[in-house]
Amino acid sequence: xxxxxxxxxxxxxxxxxxxxxxxxxxxxxxxxxxxxxxxxxxxxxxxxxxxxxxxxxxxxxxxxxxxxxxxxxxxxxxxxxxxxxxxxxxxxxxxxxxxxxxxxxxxxxxxxxxxxxxxxxxxxxxxx
Numbered sequence: 001x002x003x004x005x006x007x008x009x010x011x012x013x014x015x016x017x018x019x020x021x022x023x024x025x026x027x028x029x030x031x032x033x034x035x036x037x038x039x040x041x042x043x044x045x046x047x048x049x050x051x052x053x054x055x056x057x058x059x060x061x062x063x064x065x066x067x068x069x070x071x072x073x074x075x076x077x078x079x080x081x082x083x084x085x086x087x088x089x090x091x092x093x094x095x096x097x098x099x100x101x102x103x104x105x106x107x108x109x110x111x112x113x114x115x116x117x118x119x120x121x122x123x124x125x126x127x128x
Contacts, residue, residue, distance in 0.1 A: 038076055042085070063084070096110070
């Protein structure tokens with residue numbers, strides 16, 4: 001499916017979430033919103049941190065996508081036009097919670113609810 005063009009398929013921001021669940025990468029995704037479309041881009045789900053870093057190094061106009069970001073609304077208003085969105089939300093290298101001595105390390109891709117419910121966090125920071 002690499003290079004599949006979803007233009008005219010009624011894809012919206014929710015469609016990007018559906019595309020994010022697809023196992024294939026390199027999907028061309030134009031989003032449609034209230035008669036406006038964002039600039040065309042390619043969606044890739046990174047297979048690892050090295051893959052994501054290599055893609056960004058090769059394409060300065062590429063943007064990383066994880067979640068809780070203002071990038072998609074900016075794209076809808078045509079304020080941002082990345083050539084690629086590189087999804088790093090599921091990378092195991094960016095997940096996890098660990099405590100070593102007085103240091104609590106929370107991975108960059110951890111969701112707030114995961115941090116809130118984590119036993120290590122609760123035992124480390126009583127105020128939470």
